[in-house]
Amino acid sequence: MITDRTSWAVKGADIVSELMTLINVTDEEKDLLKALQATAREQSPGLLDAFYGRLLSHGNTAEYLRNVPLEHLHATLTNWFLDIFSGDYNEQYAQKRLKIGQVHVHIGLPVRYPLAMIDVIMQYGEQVTKASSNPALAFVAFKKVLSLDIAIFNQAYEDNQLKYLAEMVGGERLARLLLSGNG
Numbered sequence: 670m671i672t673d674r675t676s677w678a679v680k681g682a683d684i685v686s687e688l689m690t691l692i693n694v695t696d697e698e699k700d701l702l703k704a705l706q707a708t709a710r711e712q713s714p715g716l717l718d719a720f721y722g723r724l725l726s727h728g729n730t731a732e733y734l735r736n737v738p739l740e741h742l743h744a745t746l747t748n749w750f751l752d753i754f755s756g757d758y759n760e761q762y763a764q765k766r767l768k769i770g771q772v773h774v775h776i777g778l779p780v781r782y783p784l785a786m787i788d789v790i791m792q793y794g795e796q797v798t799k800a801s802s803n804p805a806l807a808f809v810a811f812k813k814v815l816s817l818d819i820a821i822f823n824q825a826y827e828d829n830q831l832k833y834l835a836e837m838v839g840g841e842r843l844a845r846l847l848l849s850g851n852g
């Protein structure tokens with residue numbers, strides 16, 4: 670039997686404060702990212718081509734994009750990418766990112782696909798950071814903020830599983846024990 674953990678009590682937007690402490694993006698790193706927002710905008714058409722080109726060339730992922738206007742997807746992914754270079758990763762940022770994760774949960778998309786697409790995001794993020802006054806530190810900062818995003822995205826999936834399992838078994842604690850294989 671596993672013991673209860675304090676991390677189990679961290680919910681919603683508090684998750685971002687907790688992760689920010691864990692990941693520790695410094696003020697210098699935030700400033701470096703913020704200074705790159707215009708460059709990120711310039712590079713976003715390339716990112717969109719690579720991102721949707723890959724998803725559309727694979728049958729299982731293309732299926733999800735069939736009835737969604739590509740302009741909508743382009744606009745939302747561009748904004749998502751530019752927000753990484755906002756330099757401000759507060760509660761509002763976390764809520765927005767959690768909601769984006771939830772959108773993907775609700776379309777029945779297996780989490781492996783968004784996770785696999787991080788490869789493309791990483792490539793373009795690195796490209797953008799090359800224009801920085803301090804490319805090495807800007808790339809370190811980019812990876813930190815992207816890790817934060819990956820964690821929040823996953824959290825949306827986990828929250829959903831926990832919510833339904835907790836409803837079924839009559840409590841979150843038992844749901845956590847079951848999900849950990851200790852039920």
Ligand code: HEM
Binds near residue numbers: 724729773776778
């Ligand atoms: C790094 C991975 C990804 C990121 C950052 C991302 C980002 C976004 C964002 C910001 C939105 C708009 C959400 C909103 O309306 O608030 C969105 C919507 C959407 N995404 Fe993704 N996405 C990712 C992966 C994927 C993958 C792998 C697929 C499909 C194979 C996908 C399919 C969709 C669809 C269909 C919508 C529109 C949902 C709707 O409006 O009904 N996404 N995505």
